[in-house]
Amino acid sequence: MQQQPNVDLSTSTAYTCDNCEHDTFKTVFKLRTVSAIASPSGEEMLVPIQAFACVHCGHINKEFLPKDLPDNEDDGFSDGVGDGILLG
Numbered sequence: 001m002q003q004q005p006n007v008d009l010s011t012s013t014a015y016t017c018d019n020c021e022h023d024t025f026k027t028v029f030k031l032r033t034v035s036a037i038a039s040p041s042g043e044e045m046l047v048p049i050q051a052f053a054c055v056h057c058g059h060i061n062k063e064f065l066p067k068d069l070p071d072n073e074d075d076g077f078s079d080g081v082g083d084g085i086l087l088g
């Protein structure tokens with residue numbers, strides 16, 4: 001984990017889940033598969049996307065996810081999101 005910047009927490013406000021307003025989160029990863037055609041390596045790969053999920057309901061606020069992440073599967077994926085893992 002990176003060290004927290006030295007900020008005055010008295011000026012902060014609670015960050016809450018958009019779904020249930022719970023205020024604790026856990027680190028989760030979404031995984032995207034990238035087809036060989038779209039992959040920079042030319043091979044199918046898995047791309048992890050780190051996000052924070054609400055501990056209470058599991059919701060992931062949308063600001064944790066890339067704006068270009070499609071809601072539906074199989075819609076390709078833009079680069080710039082971490083290092084991929086080659087499959088097989």
Ligand SMILES: [Zn+2]
Nearest residue numbers: 017020054057
């Ligand atoms: Zn929630």
